[in-house]
Amino acid sequence: MLHIMNTSHNKQLVLLRHGQSTWNRDNRFTGWTDVPLSDQGHDEAVEAGRWLSEQDVQVDIAYTSVLQRAIKTLWIALEESDQMWVPVNRSWRLNERHYGALQGENKSEMADRVGAEQVHLWRRSFDVRPPSLERNDPRYPGRDRRYAGLGASDIPLAESLKDTIDRILPYWHETIAPAFNQANTILVVAHGNTLRALVKHLEHVSDEEIPLLNIPTSVPIVYQLNSALCPLNEVHTRFEPAVEA
Numbered sequence: 001m002l003h004i005m006n007t008s009h010n011k012q013l014v015l016l017r018h019g020q021s022t023w024n025r026d027n028r029f030t031g032w033t034d035v036p037l038s039d040q041g042h043d044e045a046v047e048a049g050r051w052l053s054e055q056d057v058q059v060d061i062a063y064t065s066v067l068q069r070a071i072k073t074l075w076i077a078l079e080e081s082d083q084m085w086v087p088v089n090r091s092w093r094l095n096e097r098h099y100g101a102l103q104g105e106n107k108s109e110m111a112d113r114v115g116a117e118q119v120h121l122w123r124r125s126f127d128v129r130p131p132s133l134e135r136n137d138p139r140y141p142g143r144d145r146r147y148a149g150l151g152a153s154d155i156p157l158a159e160s161l162k163d164t165i166d167r168i169l170p171y172w173h174e175t176i177a178p179a180f181n182q183a184n185t186i187l188v189v190a191h192g193n194t195l196r197a198l199v200k201h202l203e204h205v206s207d208e209e210i211p212l213l214n215i216p217t218s219v220p221i222v223y224q225l226n227s228a229l230c231p232l233n234e235v236h237t238r239f240e241p242a243v244e245a
């Protein structure tokens, strides 16, 4: 596992994808479906928390989505590192990319039906949207109480990575980045594609290169940031291009 130098004068951003969920385990497209952590995912979150502790990562403020796999990973990591008192903010803007009508489908069965290339395009391309939900579909998030405050145009029917970037960046610019005025270390626990979106933005990863970026579950990604919140280190080159849950 990665080791970091604790430089108290630099701003530090720690990104963490949630531990394995039951649908990661079962190889199902998940998106905004609110599935729990698997037993393995729980153990991965404990490991991430131990790592925070061993590296003496002193979190000042934490951000997560409104999906339980991320919320629970954050809880466990804060509990394990004895930082449960840290202020936590949740936002739908940090939710996983909405996988539209693919949500619930098995990824390998879908590849058998439509071809591996099409599934790869849906999963990793920059701007290809998966097939959309209809508003009368039981999976449409508009009838879920947690999204009651959102306008219809904010509630996705399906999102490409580009759409996900468009919804996450306002939250980065308006909420997370300004919090560095008070905080030295910010922890963001989110999802594979919302973190791809953030890494793409922070490291200026090109549209052509982004399909190669795959973020593993529960492996902390640590950026040291300068005063303009530009990363002083690169992390995206560390990741395997493999497309796995």
Ligand SMILES: O=C(O)[C@H](O)COP(=O)(O)O
Residues within 6 Å of the ligand: 028, 029, 030, 031, 032, 096, 099, 123, 191, 192, 193, 244, 245
């Ligand atoms: O929503 C999902 O299915 C996963 O969290 C991410 O899936 P992906 O690796 O297929 O983008």
